[in-house]
Amino acid sequence: EVRRNRDFQEYTTRRLELVAANFDPRHNRWQVYLETEAPFDRQFPGVAIWRWIVSIDCGKYPWEISVYKEVSGERIAVTIPKWxxxxxxxxxxxxxxxxxxxxxxxxxxxxxxxxxxxxxxxxxxxxxxxxxxxxxxxxxxxxxxxxxxxxxxxxxxxxxxxxxxxxxxxxxxxxxxxxxxxxxxxxxxxxxxxxxxxxxxxxxxxxxxxxxxxxxxxxxxxxxxxxxxxxxxxxxxxxxxxxxxxxxxxxxxxxxxxxxxxxxxxxxxxxxxxxxxxxxxxxxxxxxxxxxxxxxxxxxxxxxxxxxxxxxxxxxxxxxxxxxxxxxxxxxxxxxxxxxxxxxxxxxxxxxxxxxxxxxxxxxxxxxxxxxxxxxxxxxxxxxxxx
Incomplete structure (x- = not known):
């Protein structure tokens, strides 16, 4: 479930695909890049860049989600805690x-x-x-x-x-x-x-x-x-x-x-x-x-x-x-x-x-x-x- 930070009223559901992952040894964490099946701006035209929250069931540890604009669509960067x-x-x-x-x-x-x-x-x-x-x-x-x-x-x-x-x-x-x-x-x-x-x-x-x-x-x-x-x-x-x-x-x-x-x-x-x-x-x-x-x-x-x-x-x-x-x-x-x-x-x-x-x-x-x-x-x- 993806919601806008702006008012948390409008939301949509998208299938996410793993694009790539990168381990950051300096900060002791993983960054996992997920891509949606369709750009969000097709549903909400005119929006340049939003920050979103993706709710994923991962127990005690929430994943921090950031969304940024790319030519091919929207890509979501997920920071996963290191265990x-x-x-x-x-x-x-x-x-x-x-x-x-x-x-x-x-x-x-x-x-x-x-x-x-x-x-x-x-x-x-x-x-x-x-x-x-x-x-x-x-x-x-x-x-x-x-x-x-x-x-x-x-x-x-x-x-x-x-x-x-x-x-x-x-x-x-x-x-x-x-x-x-x-x-x-x-x-x-x-x-x-x-x-x-x-x-x-x-x-x-x-x-x-x-x-x-x-x-x-x-x-x-x-x-x-x-x-x-x-x-x-x-x-x-x-x-x-x-x-x-x-x-x-x-x-x-x-x-x-x-x-x-x-x-x-x-x-x-x-x-x-x-x-x-x-x-x-x-x-x-x-x-x-x-x-x-x-x-x-x-x-x-x-x-x-x-x-x-x-x-x-x-x-x-x-x-x-x-x-x-x-x-x-x-x-x-x-x-x-x-x-x-x-x-x-x-x-x-x-x-x-x-x-x-x-x-x-x-x-x-x-x-x-x-x-x-x-x-x-x-x-x-x-x-x-x-x-």
Whole structure:
């Protein structure tokens, strides 16, 4: 709907076509040029230049519209807000704090959290295990060193209105010293943690989820890569199901016990080869796995695009994951997690971002992606016709 600013009485409706788009790095914004099917001066002859308002449903962020005269007709210049979170942030503690501050602005204004979740910042498994639950409740995940609370995390904790804290992991994951520090800050502290990552995930599933006929399973080997646990978080969120772990291609005893105690009948397995073992347990499994973890993250995202609104994506360095709570925030915004390499954007990830760039609203960086890869991601997200 297009209205004159002059009196807001006369209006018309026009179909708009994308002509070109341009990213303005100085002002951190996009300019998108749209063209109408017929010049406005045919309907309102004698008017040289008007300023118009175009009403577009884009949630909280209105688009500023300007109209100016061209020989071929009228063209509309639209300035669209930029929705990158943690752009140009290259510290995982700063990125983690930035993600939680974003949550304050977007979610907690209407529904403040009941508690804060504390997890270690040097290994992703505990954050991943709690993230599907935290994305449901909206409780922030604050990352700490095993033996101390970093300044950025401390500052954020002090700013919170809540004084309940749930520590995830045993004393080796988050030390008693950190627990004492939290209590000294005025927090009532609880802990949910086992002897290892597998028991911790089991306890989270049994105590916070209860009975569940579905579960998501991802590899979290003691010796090896655990980044697929973060890729699995949005899938667990979409199913409303707990996330459990394998030790590579083996199902640990704690995970077996959790599957039995929860009454799980169906599983989605991401990046692990355990379908035969699950079948022997009487559990159906749907395995999603590519040739490597990067392709696996794209396969998971493609599967989720049918289930979710695809409003967001968290970009995580597969070699150095950075701020683990990026997976929680992406899941909370009905999004996905994609893995990138330390020095390049994987081809499949780039193709996915390019294909769905007009659908994705929020892009979360997690503090460990090099500037050149970040720049490549932003370039891929530009619309066709960029100049």
């Amino acid at each position: 990158y979170v943690n752009q140009h942030v290259f510290s995982k503690t700063e990125a983690s704090k930035g993600l939680n501050q974003w949550l304050i602005e977007k979610k907690w204004v209407t529904s403040p959290p009941e508690k804060v979740i504390i997890a270690r910042n040097d290994l992703a498994v505990d954050s991943a295990a709690i993230s599907a639950y935290a994305s449901k409740t909206g409780d922030p995940i604050v990352l700490v060193s095993p033996d101390e609370i970093p300044k950025e995390s401390r500052d954020f904790l002090i700013s919170l209105p809540v004084r309940r804290a749930l520590i995830v992991g045993g004393p080796e994951a988050v030390s008693p010293e950190v627990e004492m520090e939290l209590k000294a800050m005025g927090f009532q502290v609880e802990r949910i943690g086992g002897k290892d990552r597998f028991e911790t995930a089991k306890l989270i599933a049994e105590n916070l989820w209860g009975i569940s006929d579905k579960a998501v399973i991802a590899p979290a080997p003691f010796e090896g890569d655990v980044s697929l646990t973060l890729v699995a978080v949005p899938y667990a969120h979409s199913l409303g199901a707990p996330l459990l772990f394998t030790n590579g291609d083996e199902i640990p005893e704690y995970t077996r016990e959790a599957l039995e105690n929860l009454g799980v009948k169906e599983t989605v397995v991401i990046g692990a080869n355990v379908s035969e073992d699950l079948l022997l347990m009487g559990i159906y499994s749907d395995t999603i796995a590519g040739k490597d973890k990067y392709e696996t993250s794209v396969l998971v995202a493609n599967r989720l695009k049918e289930r979710l609104h695809m409003r967001s994506v968290a970009l995580i360095n597969g070699e150095d994951p950075g701020a683990f709570n990026g997976a929680q925030v992406a899941a909370l915004k009905d999004g996905v997690v994609l893995l990138v390499k330390d020095r390049e954007l994987p081809e499949g990830v780039g193709e996915f971002l390019g294909k769905y760039k007009f659908k994705i609203r929020w892009i979360f960086f997690t503090g460990s992606i090099p500037p050149e890869v970040e720049r490549e991601i932003i370039d891929v997200m530009k619309p066709r016709g960029t100049f």
